[in-house]
Amino acid sequence: MEHIGFLVAVVIITALAFDFTNGFHDTANAMATSIATGALRPKVAVTIAAVLNFAGAFLSVKVASTISGGIVNEKAGIHPSVIFAALAGAILWNLLTWLRGLPSSSSHALYGGLIGATIVGVGLHGVNFTTVVTKIVIPAVASPIVAGLAAWGATKVAYLITRKGSEKTTTKGFKTGQMFSASLISLAHGTNDAQKTMGVITLTLVSVGALPKHAMPPVWVIASAGLAIALGTYMGGWRIIRSMGKGLTDIQAPQGFASETAATAVILTSTHMGYGLSTTQVCSGGIMGAGLGGPKGQVNWGMARRMVYTWGLTLPAAAVVAGAAAFVTDRGTWGVLLVGAVLVAGSGAMWWLSRRQPVTAGNVNEVTPVPLDVAITPAGATPTPASTTVAA
Template sequence: MEHITLLLAIVVVTALVFDFTNGFHDTANAMATTISTGALKPKTAVAMSAVLNLVGAFLSVEVAKTISGGIINEQGIRTEVIFAALVGAILWNLLTWLLGLPSSSSHALFGGLIGAAVMSAGWSAVNGSTIVTKVLIPAIAAPLVAGLAAMVATKLTYKIGARTDEKHTAKGYRAGQIASAGLVSLAHGTNDAQKTMGVITLALVTGGVLVPGANPPMWVIVSAGVAIALGTYLGGWRIIRTMGKGLTDLRPPQGFAAQTSAATVILASSHLGFSLSTTQSCSGAVMGAGLGRKGGVVRWSTATRMFVAWGLTLPAAGLVAAAAEFLTAQGTWGVFAVAGLLIAGSTAIWVASRRKPVDHTNVTDDELDEPAGVVTTAIAAVTPPPAGAVVADTDLKTTIAAPAASPADPAAPAAATV
């Protein structure tokens, strides 16, 4: 058994950085609805999620086996390939976080692995059947199943509670949300922390430290669990805001239905070794809950941008990883060049995020970054439209009309009515 080399140490550290970004990128999956409905305060929510992510990392290694010995062929793959794959995944995670888009960290990792492996050894380095059965099919099925389950659960919840006042039952639903959010956090640790375990294990196999097919060592399990927990505690506030407020307006019964449905899908997939996206599952559940309530709406403009990000994740991360692998193949200078580009790119994204910070103090604000043409009632109330003007909010299904000024008092300001 060989000792861990400098290159292998760099890959392990980079994998843990990816795990860290996965944590704060996916905090929204568990806690966005809980925070948006007021069931938990933002900092309390992310602290709870961090602890349960850590616990979940120790529950199974089935998904880790899928990553380490299923997506790409271990034989003939250099350690630099794993490094290049992680670079592609990290940069895509950070970019989508900056834009507040709930994209899949899992698919970013898969895209990075595929792109780097193909650049290194051709298409023969990729196990196509495994990608189809354990990545692509779950990617399509998970949000649909979670969305349908959440929609049905929401309809049943409102039907059962039709004779009760929602204000009186809200406290109970918020308690249920806390429990279901904890379940999603546990499921996230069980599924997503294992992906980093699998990547580190794959790197150790390519470096000759472990034999092919080996389970992740305990130090790998512990370090991956701690990294994702720390990232979760930081809180991906930009994505939490999109998930909690940008897709639909959730009430406590909807939040409970969405989180319970998502957790069930994620835990079932972890048991079967399917490495699905927790982000897609939770996003699908949120939209299903939005459609399940009578009068509820889904903001399809935001959902469309999210769908586009989902479709771009695999190829975008793959292309970046392929370019990184091209550089690492040039030798030691190429590896350090890629490391420098990763640091520079990450720094630039962080600096850009400081121009308009989002944190626990403003994550539940109603002033979302909507596309041009969307006018919220809050803005209309502060700045009424001109007399006689009618402004339609297609996303919120709201029409704001300003009556003409009274003839008796031409100078009176027009008042907006909703």
């Protein structure tokens, strides 16, 4: 048991690393459409998102307690090596989908990681499958559809009402509106997702007896989780921002406002009702709906299909990776070190691959117009179509 102290430190660092990937994976949710319509300049957008994510982390700790108490059964003997394996699976999946520019759900990656690692490390009885279905799977299917329908309806209404107004004034108005809707999403994101990391760290501290059962996260946990997600958000997952803002549909200011409002409404209503849904899926669904409801009525179905496949894969894939990791970490300290080495090497390799075709604040909007699915362009050729950022 003498490696517990070391292991707890490793888990906390890994949890914060996950929080960081969560931040940059999800910058796109709030800001992709604002960047695409030009409502906010890219750097300004990520700065606002980062500040609001940090602020959001301090607003509530309600979800932090449900993550540890809901999906996995703490009493079944969840120990730090299991949590470490869960985080390793979630981080690797997050980085892989980022490399491919696909907006997968960081929450599902985390849930999948926890489930997989718990099944291997503790056994099937460690997972509350009823909670998994009612609180995760059903909302995951329903929420993007609801957001899509709402955004579709709102887009239709917005165009109908403003059809006689001057286009210059209405565009300016909707762009201003987008600043508010995008900010609200960022704030809600910080509140929801930073809490998940707080929940994981708290769960770890509870599992070694450093905190009493059902304890609230200590202030240093809240602050460090908020800081990690804010830093990640500021780094900006530009690949995903490009896919969501330019890859799905050609989005105009009224559509951007409609999709962001739909996403905000769905996220806040569902959170209020206790469903742990994915911000990513809600926002992508909203963008698709707004695309269909717009004057052109177009969505790049190739990209949409790839996103939906990724959503379906996220939970099981993270679970399998985390399960394998849990099997290794269970062997003892050398297992933990091995998984840690694989995690660092894998993350490094994906970062290195991403450098071959970088997407940055400067070129995030430089893509050829929507219907694309064309052959892979030679590396380095710009502007690249959004769906071929995956070439690397």
